[in-house]
Amino acid sequence: MNHTSPPSPFIEIDDVHMVYQAESGPVEALRGINLSINRGEFVSLVGPSGCGKSTLLRCIAGLRPVTGGRIVVDGAPVVKPIPKVGMVFQTAIMLKWRTVLDNVLLPTELYGLKPADFRDRAHDLLKLVGLGDFAKKRPGELSGGMQQRASLCRALILDPPILLMDEPFGALDAMTRDEMNLELLRIWGEQRISEGAERKTVIFVTHSIPEACFLSDRVVVMSPRPGRVASIKPVQLPRPRTVATRVSPELGRMTLELYNDLTQKNLETMPQTVS
Ligand SMILES: Nc1ncnc2c1ncn2[C@@H]1O[C@H](COP(=O)(O)OP(=O)(O)OP(=O)(O)O)[C@@H](O)[C@H]1O
Numbered sequence: 148m149n150h151t152s153p154p155s156p157f158i159e160i161d162d163v164h165m166v167y168q169a170e171s172g173p174v175e176a177l178r179g180i181n182l183s184i185n186r187g188e189f190v191s192l193v194g195p196s197g198c199g200k201s202t203l204l205r206c207i208a209g210l211r212p213v214t215g216g217r218i219v220v221d222g223a224p225v226v227k228p229i230p231k232v233g234m235v236f237q238t239a240i241m242l243k244w245r246t247v248l249d250n251v252l253l254p255t256e257l258y259g260l261k262p263a264d265f266r267d268r269a270h271d272l273l274k275l276v277g278l279g280d281f282a283k284k285r286p287g288e289l290s291g292g293m294q295q296r297a298s299l300c301r302a303l304i305l306d307p308p309i310l311l312m313d314e315p316f317g318a319l320d321a322m323t324r325d326e327m328n329l330e331l332l333r334i335w336g337e338q339r340i341s342e343g344a345e346r347k348t349v350i351f352v353t354h355s356i357p358e359a360c361f362l363s364d365r366v367v368v369m370s371p372r373p374g375r376v377a378s379i380k381p382v383q384l385p386r387p388r389t390v391a392t393r394v395s396p397e398l399g400r401m402t403l404e405l406y407n408d409l410t411q412k413n414l415e416t417m418p419q420t421v422s
Contacts (some may be wrong), residue, residue: 164215199374
């Protein structure tokens, strides 16, 4: 008999509830979330505004304690902020008086490490995202897209196995956003920063269904608040995904399916265009 059990998921979200104690009274943000994510998987979260996507990311990172259930990362329950995580937010929060390089190196200081030991890696990462010549510039001299690239480098500086991204490209223009999608996929799996490095596990929050489909292995659709998992869709588009993938009928079909899931309507039969 074969007693080998399948490997346990890298991130396990087990019946998670989260209630904020706001001044106006309790706000139930998450109700009974169950989700297992494997090592190296790229998972997107989509759902209506206020359904708890950011809350779930914060709980996974250990920045917010759950009020029910539990989250286990790499076998250990999350009870405080975990260093295994790099976070990227909608706007690149950069310290404007520091150079781009010193902004990228910030997490080393926060964790009491020597920034000098990470300088080479910071330069490599900046080169990887096309900012090799901007290390000495101040953030104010960079465009929004460039700043977001730099904040991606900052999230990657300690080489965390998990990347949590909260609408990271939502504030960018459409062309830059498309470029950043490709950049992210390249960093995630199609080019490793160091030989033998493991593919990162990514959880990506977005309001854009086509973006979620384009990037992910699976898309998790959340219901309106209190957030629950409404459906989980595997994305079977081949990798590497390219500009051609973006205009493929398969991506269109998948996007429509997810719109239908989200809106609980069959948009295919409605006299309107989906953009
Ligand atoms: N610090 C807080 N105190 C009280 N309520 C909060 C707090 N943060 C979030 N909430 C509430 O919890 C719910 C979920 O918020 P959250 O930001 O996680 O949603 P979201 O899905 O990320 O929204 P969006 O898509 O608009 O960014 C919302 O109703 C929000 O008002």
